[in-house]
Amino acid sequence: MTRVAPESSEESVDALLVRGVSHRFGSIVALDNVTLAVPRGAFVVLLGPNGAGKSTLFALVTRLYDNVSGEIRILGHDVRRHPTAALQQLGVVFQSRSLDSDLSVLQNLTYHAALQGIGRRASHARAMEALAKVGLAERANDKVRGLSGGQARRVEIARALLHDPACLLLDEATVGLDVASRESALAIVRGLVKERGVGVLWATHLVDEVASDDHIVLLHKGRVRFSGPVPDLLGVAQAANLRGAFMRVTEDTRAEAA
Amino acid sequence: MTATTAAPRRLDASGYFACFSGIVWREVLRFLHQRERFLAALVRPLVWLFIFAAGFRQVLGVSIIPPYQTYVLYEVFVTPGLVGMILLFNAMQSSLSMVYDRETGAMRTLLVSPFPRSFLLVSKLLGGVAVALLQVYAFLMIAYFWEIEPPLIGYLIVLPALVLSGLMLGSLALFMSSVIKQLENFAGVMNFVIFPMFFASSALYPLWRIKETSPLLHEICRANPFTHAVELIRFALYGQLELASLAMVLGFTAVFLAAATYAYNPSKGLLGWRGEPGRGGR
Numbered sequence: 001m002t003r004v005a006p007e008s009s010e011e012s013v014d015a016l017l018v019r020g021v022s023h024r025f026g027s028i029v030a031l032d033n034v035t036l037a038v039p040r041g042a043f044v045v046l047l048g049p050n051g052a053g054k055s056t057l058f059a060l061v062t063r064l065y066d067n068v069s070g071e072i073r074i075l076g077h078d079v080r081r082h083p084t085a086a087l088q089q090l091g092v093v094f095q096s097r098s099l100d101s102d103l104s105v106l107q108n109l110t111y112h113a114a115l116q117g118i119g120r121r122a123s124h125a126r127a128m129e130a131l132a133k134v135g136l137a138e139r140a141n142d143k144v145r146g147l148s149g150g151q152a153r154r155v156e157i158a159r160a161l162l163h164d165p166a167c168l169l170l171d172e173a174t175v176g177l178d179v180a181s182r183e184s185a186l187a188i189v190r191g192l193v194k195e196r197g198v199g200v201l202w203a204t205h206l207v208d209e210v211a212s213d214d215h216i217v218l219l220h221k222g223r224v225r226f227s228g229p230v231p232d233l234l235g236v237a238q239a240a241n242l243r244g245a246f247m248r249v250t251e252d253t254r255a256e257a258a
Numbered sequence: 259m260t261a262t263t264a265a266p267r268r269l270d271a272s273g274y275f276a277c278f279s280g281i282v283w284r285e286v287l288r289f290l291h292q293r294e295r296f297l298a299a300l301v302r303p304l305v306w307l308f309i310f311a312a313g314f315r316q317v318l319g320v321s322i323i324p325p326y327q328t329y330v331l332y333e334v335f336v337t338p339g340l341v342g343m344i345l346l347f348n349a350m351q352s353s354l355s356m357v358y359d360r361e362t363g364a365m366r367t368l369l370v371s372p373f374p375r376s377f378l379l380v381s382k383l384l385g386g387v388a389v390a391l392l393q394v395y396a397f398l399m400i401a402y403f404w405e406i407e408p409p410l411i412g413y414l415i416v417l418p419a420l421v422l423s424g425l426m427l428g429s430l431a432l433f434m435s436s437v438i439k440q441l442e443n444f445a446g447v448m449n450f451v452i453f454p455m456f457f458a459s460s461a462l463y464p465l466w467r468i469k470e471t472s473p474l475l476h477e478i479c480r481a482n483p484f485t486h487a488v489e490l491i492r493f494a495l496y497g498q499l500e501l502a503s504l505a506m507v508l509g510f511t512a513v514f515l516a517a518a519t520y521a522y523n524p525s526k527g528l529l530g531w532r533g534e535p536g537r538g539g540r
Contacts, residue, residue, distance in 0.1 A: 062370045084269060087372035098364045102291045103284070114280020115371035115378075117273025159367075 013076040015040045015089075015167035015199025016061065021070035023056055023222075030056040032222045033070070040075075040166060041197040043190055045210050048219035049250060054203040055095060057219070058171045062092055075166045088116070091160030091198075095171040097152060101145040105136065105155055108144060109162060116163040123162070130158035134188055150181025157188055161196075168192065168200045174209065182209070207242045220250050269372060277373050278381045285352075285385030289392070295351070299393045300400075302347065303340035307401060311336045323464055325496040337398075337406045338492035339461025341416075342484060344393050345424045350452055352386035353431030357438050369522070376519045383432060383515075387424035394420055412495045419494035423487035426507050429514035430483070436521035459485040460492075483510040 016038040023031040031053045038044045048054050060067045063079050063086075072079040077086035099108050106127055113123030131137045134154040144152060153173060160168055170189065174182040186209060192198050202209070210216060210230060218226040218233070226233050226249055230242060237245035289295060311333040322329055359365040371378055398406075398413065438447060458475065459482050460468075469476040479485050486506035493500040 062366065064366060064369055084372045084374070087370055088269075090370065092366070092370055094366050098367050100284070100288065100364065102288055107284075107287065111280055111284045112367060114276050114283075115368065115373070117269050117276050117373065119272060119276045120279075123276075 013040070014038060014073070015042070015075060016169075016201060017071075017073040017076075018057070018061070019071050019073075021057070021060060021067050021072060023053075023060060023067065023069075030222050031060075034219070034222070034224055035070075036201075036217045036224060036227060038167065038199040038201050040199045041193060043193045043200045043202065043214060045214050045216045046201055046203040046219060047205070047207070047210060047216050047246065048203075049205050051221075052205075052219045053222040054205075054219060055171060056222075058092070058094075058169055058203065061169060062090065063087065088163065089166040091163070091165035091168045093153070093156045093160050093168075093170040093173045095173075095175060097156070099144045099152055099155060099159075101143065104141050104143055105131065105147070106140040108155065109159055112159045113162045118163060126162050127158070130161050131155070133161065134158045148181070150177050150184060153177060153181065153185050154188065157185065161192070164196075166199060168198050169203070170200065171203045172205070173202070174204070174206070207246050210242055218246070218249055225249050274373065274377070277371065277377075278384075281368075281378070281381040282385040282388050285382070285389050286392070289389040296393070299344065299348065299351075300396055303343055303397050304400060306340050306343070307333060307337065307404060307406075323466070325493045325498045325500075331405070333401075333404065334406055335464070336462060337401055338495055339459070339488050341394050341397065341420070341491055341495075342423065342459075342461055342488040343456060344397060345387075345390050345420065345427050345487070346452060346456060346484060348386060348390035348393060349424065349427035349431040350448060352383075352389075352428060353435040353438075356382075356432065356435040360435070375522055379432060379519060379522060380515070383425055383428040384421075386428050387421055390424050391417075391420060408495045409497055412497050415497050416491060416494040419490045422504075422507055422511065423491060426483060426487060426511040426514060429511055429518050432518035433514055433521055436518065455482060455484045458482050459488055461485075461488050483507070486510070 014037045016036075018034055018036050021031055021034045022029070034053070034057060036044070036046070046054055046057070059065060061072055061074070061079065063083050066080050072086075074086040075089040077089065079086040100111070103111070106124070109127035109130065110120065110123045113126060114120075118126065128137060128140065131140055134157055136151060136154055136158065139147065139151065144155065147155065157170075157173070160170075168189070173189075174185055177185065186202075189200055189202065193200055204210075212230055215229055216226070216233060217224055226236060233245050233249070234240070234242070237248040239245035239248050314336075315332045326334070356365060359368075368378055368382065369375065395413075434447060434451065456462075458479050460479060461484070465476060465479055465485070468479055483506065486503040489500050490503040490507050493503070
């Protein structure tokens with residue numbers, strides 16, 4: 001597996017390390033021996049079609065349920081054995097919207113800060129700072145119900161940053177957004193990698209969201225089919241562009257299965 | 259891949275307090291923002307008190323039974339049962355909101371908090387109890403003007419009984435929320451849990467009257483956790499402690515809480531094998 005060079009070399013420990021993780025739902029294999037690493041200060045794209053196992057992987061990393069095989073570490077902390085230390089270092093934007101639409105933007109953020117053990121005064125200051133980061137400080141007292149889809153997503157990104165996590169997971173964060181909102185969300189997250197040295201795992205099924213020099217982990221039917229920089233994938237798949245490479249790798253797998 | 263481990267932040271007592279108060283505050287805030295819910299929660303027991311109890315006053319005689327020192331009107335007898343009803347419906351409402359939160363993803367924001375899951379769930383339950391307390395005291399205040407006048411100290415003494423009973427019913431509802439797979443299934447559970455629990459209890463009629471009618475039903479009522487919650491509240495409202503009910507409510511709370519914690523435990527619980535969180539897109 002190819003390693004991604006961290007943009008900041010100050011931290012030697014990976015923001016996220018998944019090693020040899022498999023998971024089943026009854027007889028269905030959702031993940032099969034998945035290994036990947038997200039160093040601090042790196043942006044890694046987890047690319048895969050619907051049903052590839054991305055959400056299952058996220059559920060295991062966030063300890064919504066436990067991995068029974070392999071290991072998952074967040075900033076060196078084993079998620080299963082030391083969940084408190086591990087989850088403190090994790091910020092998550094889930095695929096489905098999870099803001100409380102009856103509460104204001106600020107109330108949603110201070111609630112999340114409380115879940116991280118941050119007191120009321122500090123949480124207010126952090127929330128305003130995070131909202132400024134995503135360009136929504138002036139909407140702090142508005143009800144979430146009144147926000148557009150793109151704005152709500154930016155609030156969720158701000159929420160994920162409140163406790164200064166070392167690792168940020170985003171699961172299909174741009175689903176349902178228009179092109180401008182998608183690009184805005186993506187630009188904010190890429191900016192965080194450079195400014196804060198956060199390690200980001202960006203899960204998507206949209207090849208348009210992958211930059212030409214990104215590191216990608218291609219997940220299909222629960223297995224990692226490729227891990228490395230985009231140019232390497234183009235070479236391996238002998239394709240002119242990422243879309244073609246993506247189709248070729250997943251088609252090959254379908255042929256293998258047949 | 260490196261093996262070094264970064265030192266985690268410490269989660270001290272102030273962190274736990276911030277987390278607990280944040281969860282409770284959110285529950286209360288949500289409730290206050292939903293005025294219709296507040297009205298509905300209040301109207302339900304008031305309809306029973308003003309209409310049902312008035313109609314039954316002449317039909318159902320209540321003899322002198324503890325904690326009452328004298329003959330009481332049926333409205334007086336039924337009031338602790340209606341307080342229990344508020345707790346029961348509120349617990350089920352909280353459970354419903356948890357199923358909804360799980361479907362929409364809001365539940366995940368709670369469960370990925372670094373605090374122990376059992377602490378998060380108990381905090382969530384106590385948040386639900388706080389909301390129920392607002393409804394109970396609003397109901398008791400209105401009932402006071404309907405000549406339901408327990409001793410003033412009773413309003414204070416009943417508080418721990420309300421919290422404990424709310425915790426018991428909330429734990430049961432929390433466990434149920436882990437078993438219910440879809441929101442649509444919740445209506446069925448309401449019919450199979452709420453109504454039998456409420457009617458097969460001492461909320462509306464004293465147990466001795468039920469025994470006269472059906473010894474079997476009497477035994478069912480005695481085994482019903484809700485009966486003991488109602489009796490605990492009834493005695494506490496009149497400044498007395500019913501030890502047997504207290505023991506039963508404590509026992510049921512422990513069992514239901516253990517079941518709910520187990521169900522939401524990521525390594526043992528019911529969510530993992532169902533593939534719950536990944537339903538949206540595996």
